[in-house]
Amino acid sequence: MRQIEWFGNYSFAFIIVITALVLFLIAYCILRFRASVNPTPSRTSHNTLIEVIWTVGPVVILLCLAIPSFQLLTAQYTPPEEAKLTVKATGNQWNWDYEYQVDNTLSFNSAILQDADRAAAGKEDRAAYPRLLAVDNEMVVPVSTMTRVLVTATDVIHAFAMPSFGIKTDAVPGRINEVWFKADKEGLYYGQCSELCGKDHAFMPIAIRVVSDAQYKTWLAAAKTDLPGANKALMAEVDGTNKVAAAGN
Known part of the structure; x- marks a missing residue:
């Protein structure tokens, strides 16, 4: 970046x-x-x-x-070091599936957070969880860690874009594209699908939460059996202490 x-x-x-x-x-x-x-114009040719x-x-x-x-x-297209974490991001109309390439693979869906669900999710603070950008389940990665994202789609062409990390690549059905990033600051970062993909294209946000290595390991262990509980525990620990970096297309 x-x-x-x-x-x-x-x-x-x-x-x-x-x-x-x-x-x-x-x-x-x-x-x-x-x-x-x-009064006499130049005739220079x-x-x-x-x-x-x-x-x-x-x-x-x-x-x-x-x-x-x-x-x-x-x-x-040339990462300076080998990736320590690989996440597969699959675009759907109009949400994302994330699959962590770790032992006992973790996978979940991430969709825009509806206003009616804010209270139950504990995401009523619109400064931290903006309208049209907040999601129900964020991708969680550790800070200062080389992360590889494998990007594809199931239906139409989407685009995985995170301006704060300087990445953007098409999500094409039947094809896997690859991007990488290394976030050097903890926080909650927002992006959006950047390829017109249908009537709800504007409602397909991307949210990546960057946390400490210890927080990530705790979240990952808990998320494999109880994703909502792991997310709430992580939010309780980090909300109010980390800067939110919101960015759109």
């Missing part, structure tokens, strides 16, 4: 310079070649120096953008 942020700032510097240059040239032409000071500049300049700029862009693209 830091590399993505760096490239965004790096590209923005070029945008500022190019925009300023274009505005300067427009202003210069308006003032320098206005009719009152230039070509200028070798200017033609070289406007050809070479863009090529250099594109190279300066392309090289780090391809490096970033390579990094996105």
Whole structure:
């Protein structure tokens, strides 16, 4: 994610310079070649120096953008270390199934939290559990742990997107795509399906709760036999102490 942020700032510097240059040239032409000071317009048909500049300049700029862009693209598909946790995310109309690739496989469904279910779920705080983003069961992962997500779908094409982690990939029926992330800060992070997938596309959020390694192990052990109870115990321990990072498409 830091590399993505760096490239965004790096590209923005070029945008500022190019925009300023274009505005300067427009202003210069308006003032320098206005009719009152230039009654006889120039008949110049070509200028070798200017033609070289406007050809070479863009090529250099594109190279300066392309090289780090391809490096970033390579990094996105090359995890710096082996994943310690693998979760399979399967998109359905309009919810997600999560399957943890661990001993005694854990799997559960994650769907948007209905207002009528907030009280029973203990998620009445809309600052922590926003409307249209809160879910009944979050994906839970340990902090500072390389996590691999295998993404697929059962019906139509969806997209698994978590902007805070810099990941987004299509969920395609009959195909498995792969993304990875390493969350370095505990909290509750939100994303959404980012591929138009039907009438309830806007109601297909993604929620990932990042906790300490000890909290994750406790939750995982309990979730295999009592997922609702494990979720409530984890919420009681972490709610009010961790920052919520909400992000959409």
